Amino acid sequence: MRIHRPLADAVVGTLQEIFLNKRQADRAIEYVLKSNRKWGSRDRGFIAENTYEIVRWWRMLHFVIEAPESLNKYHFWQAFGAWQLLKAKHANSDEALFRLPDWVEFSKVNTNRIFSRYEEAKNIRKIIESVPDWLDALGEAELGTEKWNKEIHALNQQAPVILRVNSLKSNREHVADLLGDEDINADYNNELPDGLILEGRPSVFKTSMFKDGFFEVQDAASQLVAPMLDVKAGMRVIDACAGAGGKTLHIAALMENKGRIIAMDVEERKLQELQKRARRAGAMNLETRLIEPKTIKRLQESADRLLLDVPCSGLGVIRRNPDAKWKLTPEFIENLRTIQYTILTQYSSMLKKGGKMVFATCSLLPSESEDHVRRFLAEQGEQWELLEERRTSPAEDGYDGFYMACLQRK
């Protein structure tokens, strides 16, 4: 394999945007890809994949190149070079040893030293799995050593691309056929009635099927949340932390567009995106509502079903957002725990007696998930019954790490 200089430049420049200018990885990648329309799909794939992988393995690469705390552009070139040298080995592949091109930026890259540092790194979990000290300690404290070893390893693997077919417009056999016409192969999974697991990492957003609202990209774990709500056509449903509406659209499809969904959030921008997606999906039975001081009180005991997909650390989805490892802080997670429990205790009042509520997070940490439900039941158990609870695990079932619990109001 040869490395093309403009592509390497693009990766190194994007890494600097992410680490020095604190840009979000997906936005920085999107920006650089838009900057040169002439790049073909392989070039784009190279830039996106290498950037994401170097972000994912940042701590390990930082260790092998022996970089200081304060970084300059040459350190990003060295990390890029080290990743080219190590990626086959790191994936346990027996590909031939890669030789770096004779570029001045690589003049300080010592291949033998990189390999010996890599062997050293293998003995230190937080280095080889590339996690900050505090997160490694927190994961181990909450999950136990054996489980954390497995989960953090699985969280560093690339996640599969999974679609949720929009049953308002199509069905999965039809979409699988249409994808086949575009040389995209898809597999089924019995647990996900509308799910299609794609082979490889094809770009699906440019297909006419996507533009026509035939599917959304949504991980398997996320596809389990709306069905747990047990919605029926005609019900009144509140999705209280709807964001851009991944789960709202699923709920709308399960309700066959009948009844009413109120999709709420504290960020108007996300609700606008939700409306755009709802139009594409043909979801007509929903309205969006920005949460203001009296919104929750006005909706007391008004919903048959309530989804609380609360803001969380996103630790269960770092396969897809590896830069979160470097942006999260213990203080931020602590603050989230307070918000999560406040949402659970205050927003639950919107549910009618006899109604069902799902509390969900995309975190692997019990302190953001199970612990809240246990405390809620301890404090208000006479009014609530826990009907069902589920945890998904990147290590065990290959899904993102979600928690979801269904509670019924007595």
Ligand SMILES: C[S@@+](CC[C@H](N)C(=O)[O-])C[C@H]1O[C@@H](n2cnc3c(N)ncnc32)[C@H](O)[C@@H]1O
């Ligand atoms: C996990 S995300 C929701 C993802 C969304 N349900 C989906 O499936 O695409 C959590 C959402 O909670 C919102 N949020 C944060 N604080 C909130 C609050 N106090 N009340 C309601 N929503 C809040 C965030 O803006 C974010 O969109």
